Amino acid sequence: MSKVHNFSAGPCILPQEVLKQASEAVINFNNLNLSLLEISHRSKDFIEVMENARNLVRELLNVPDNYEVLFLQGGASLGFLTAAYNFMKIDGSAAYLNTGTWANKALKEAKLLGGVLEVASSKDKNYNYIPKNYQIPGNADYLHITTNNTIFGTQLKKTPISRIPIIADMSSDIFSKKINVSDYDLIYAGAQKNMGPAGTTLYIVKKSALGKTGRTIPSMLDLEVHISKDSMFNTPPVYPIYVSMLTLQWLKNNGGVEWIEGINQQKADLLYNEIDNNPLFKGTAEVDSRSNMNATFVLTNDDLKDEFDSMWQAANISGIKGHRDVGGYRASMYNALPLESVQALVDVMKELAKKHS
Amino acid sequence: MSKVHNFSAGPCILPQEVLKQASEAVINFNNLNLSLLEISHRSKDFIEVMENARNLVRELLNVPDNYEVLFLQGGASLGFLTAAYNFMKIDGSAAYLNTGTWANKALKEAKLLGGVLEVASSKDKNYNYIPKNYQIPGNADYLHITTNNTIFGTQLKKTPISRIPIIADMSSDIFSKKINVSDYDLIYAGAQKNMGPAGTTLYIVKKSALGKTGRTIPSMLDLEVHISKDSMFNTPPVYPIYVSMLTLQWLKNNGGVEWIEGINQQKADLLYNEIDNNPLFKGTAEVDSRSNMNATFVLTNDDLKDEFDSMWQAANISGIKGHRDVGGYRASMYNALPLESVQALVDVMKELAKKHS
Ligand SMILES: Cc1ncc(COP(=O)(O)O)c(C=O)c1O
Ligand SMILES: Cc1ncc(COP(=O)(O)O)c(C=O)c1O
Ligand SMILES: [Mg+2]
Ligand SMILES: [Mg+2]
Ligand SMILES: [Mg+2]
Ligand SMILES: [Mg+2]
Incomplete structure (x- = not known):
């Protein structure tokens, strides 16, 4: 039987050579005679994987030096909450562009922390278009966008022009095209489309933008905590990060x-x-x-x-x-x-x- | 080279036969001619994995019918926060037994939500013992314990007698010995010791105990949300759950x-x-x-x-x-x-x- 043409929306197809290496690492990783699944995340072998993965993100997306790269857990769905916690000030507000199911869910979590304005919505046509010509409130703490709307098949062709910081959920189009990281204060993305298997979430964050909300943030949601521990505040999702590293390596090599x-x-x-x-x-x-x-x-x-x-x-x-x-x-x-x-x-x-x- | 004697504290040794099957699934899962990493989590093949894993937990621990079993993300470290969110009432309080680093970290997250009383601590002797003969406040919302203290090498030999609900972090001894699930309102545990690789967290929760805090809980931290979606509110960490399922199957078979x-x-x-x-x-x-x-x-x-x-x-x-x-x-x-x-x-x-x- 020849290989399946796999159009799955995510988790989704990964390169064959990545899968081959990923399979081998489950038996014997780095010739340690141990599985990657059974070594300490504090071992030099895994720290190397983590650093490699973070550096590949930097290289592939030309991440500026004043940004940090993290591989965390929880999916983009926890990212909805993490984004709001780290960027919405106490008594602050945020602006959301409503382009579909995921944008809505992001907005819903932000509402738990403060005022949320929907700057525009394409709900009137079942989200089959990206709204244009909307006003972005100059006093909101950030504008949240969803760059690719996985369910509805729409994609932002350019980054909105905004005087306030932009936060982007790029779960379903990160690494698919060039982006200008400095257009954003925060980018986050679940791995399970272009980056790897389900189980890890990428964050790219402008470091100087953090720590300004006046909130006490729970440790696991605090990007500054994760940065201070080099993305190893707690046990990271070892295997999803490894396979993401391999996939990014594949992208770079090609x-x-x-x-x-x-x-x-x-x-x-x-x-x-x-x-x-x-x-x-x-x-x-x-x-x-x-x-x-x-x-x-x-x-x-x-x-x-x-x-x-x-x-x-x-x-x-x-x-x-x-x-x-x-x-x-x-x-x-x-x-x-x-x-x-x-x-x-x-x-x-x-x-x-x-x-x- | 013969197999390494792997005493790693976690992530840690897994059964060889589990690793072999786990490696194969990365290439060809269930004879689908697809990798487990590249199929939809909504596919019947993965739903079967999830249900199998949840049922194995039920069987192995004799989980009563009024308890729910979930495989989530975030590690036990997110469990610290999730536990408090789901069980500490608004204007409520909680009691924590301080038996080491992890107990401390659990306590720290709970403090963000309300009053926390440390009922006893073994800090005076660098946590080399489990405190005895302490008072548990009858008006606290729950008592939190850490059944096994991974760092210090101590373990609770029996569950405290308590009139208030008990929540237990069992990250490093779950599935190692018989427990009486109905002694607890909530058990949680990172997978990466006795259950599987890093990247998923098990929750066993008494359903009727939920929904009583008066809080609005963020979706990803709300156990009722996860229960309502059969542990698939968002994309689950597919591979860690699969390997956990294999490990639990190995335990059952033996x-x-x-x-x-x-x-x-x-x-x-x-x-x-x-x-x-x-x-x-x-x-x-x-x-x-x-x-x-x-x-x-x-x-x-x-x-x-x-x-x-x-x-x-x-x-x-x-x-x-x-x-x-x-x-x-x-x-x-x-x-x-x-x-x-x-x-x-x-x-x-x-x-x-x-x-x-
Ligand atoms: C654009 C977008 N955002 C967020 C999510 C939610 O991601 P997760 O399931 O990792 O929480 C998805 C899932 O497909 C998505 O496509
Ligand atoms: C008893 C205990 N609780 C909690 C944790 C933290 O778990 P995680 O790293 O999955 O967040 C650990 C980690 O080793 C642990 O041993
Ligand atoms: Mg969408
Ligand atoms: Mg036509
Ligand atoms: Mg400890
Ligand atoms: Mg001696």
Whole structure:
């Protein structure tokens, strides 16, 4: 059986060579004759993994020296709370751009700590576009954005122009394209899309922006605590961090973010062209808000559903069922998904059209 | 090179057969032709892992039906905060038994939410004993205990008699011996000792005890939220949960907690007998407070340090350097450590004594 074309929305496809090395490390890590799972996180071998992972993030994203890089636990969902705790002042407020389910959940956690203003929302059209031309209150402590909306297949094409600090949940598009880290005071992202397996969360934070809220922050939510312990305040999620390190190494070895951005553009162009030109399909997101990571689309004729579903399954394609909030299909094209997988999907779409032309 | 005798304090030794299966799943899980790391956590294959893991906990510990079992993220360190959030009432208070570093850290997080009373402390003797005969305030919301003190090598031999609910951090002795779950309103434990690799935290909670604090709890810290989503409120740490499931399966297949409790007693007896009878060594914990998981001991003559250190290293023993807060040596004898590894250590200790008799 040949390799599955894995369009899963996350956790998702990882490079084969990463998986091979990751599998070996479970038996014998660094020729220690011990599994990576059974060594101390304070051992020099694991500290090296952690430092490597942090440095790869720095290199790949050109992280400025005044930013810190952390690998923590809790997923982006704990990030929603951590972001607000570290940046919303006592008696302060925050501004949120509501572009979907995850943006909403981020906003909900922030409300526990202070006033939250929704600067704009695309809820009116089931989040199929990124709002434009909204006002950002100059007195809020930060603006929170979700750069890629995994469920709805929309993506911010540029960073908002803002006089207040920007915090970005980049869970589903980090490392997929170049970013300018200094546009943000805080970036956070669950690993399980472009970076690695589920179980660790990346934080990139401007150090000088911390410690200004007047709050006592619980230790595990306090980014300054984690920084002071080099991302090892408590036992880190060893294996997810290791596999993330391997994936970042893979990205670097192949040409880095610039290289993958080009490939991701090719994949997205290939699929969106087919969606647009094929009369049996249409996209659900507005064209100028379309995500290069998650393409959402529907059949123009629902009667073809069973036929299409058996065709892509026969072609060894997996994971393209749409999220229940949108329906239809969602093809997630994260970094490790090869162009040939997108081609396989496009071939099936063409085949369906041919049969019904 | 033969297998290392791995006395690491955590993350720590896991069963060889678990590691073998865990390694295979990284390449091809359940014959899906996909890695476990790259499938959706909402897939039927992973939901089965999660349910299996939760059910194994129920079986192995005889968890009563009115308790819920969760596999979350954040380590026991986030558990310190989660425990307080879910059990300390607004304007309430809590009682903490201070038996060491981890107990202290738990207490510190609880202080952010309300009044905390330290019911007793063994700090006066660098935590080398478990306090007895202390008063538990009848009006506190709960008593918090740390059943095994990983750093200091002490262990509670019985659950305190308490009129108020008990919350227990069992990170370093869960699954090592029989417990009576209904003695506790909440048990939590980081996986990385007897249960699996780092990256997931087990919670066993009496459902009817929740929702009584009057607090609005942040979603990721709210045990009722996690229960309502069957431990999948957000993306779970897939791989750590899977390896924990395999380890619990291994325990069950071999005879369960009763079986391992006997073996753990043999291992502890073997080592403590040697510590007591060998004139070159002495234990640091008081005899009636000694841990069956972590045995802490020192040389009676420090001049022998280099000699002893090279002898155990030559015997392929690893991980027995003591924690900096105690010094000397710490031999952690978690479930997966075979009796023969303890014998190997005892042989080296005997050998040293012979040379110097
Ligand atoms: C954009 C975005 N933010 C946040 C999350 C939540 O992440 P986690 O499940 O790691 O908490 C997701 C999950 O898919 C996501 O896509
Ligand atoms: C008894 C005990 N409690 C809590 C912790 C902290 O656990 P974590 O590192 O998972 O946060 C440890 C870590 O070794 C421990 O031994
Ligand atoms: Mg979304
Ligand atoms: Mg079309
Ligand atoms: Mg301790
Ligand atoms: Mg002695």
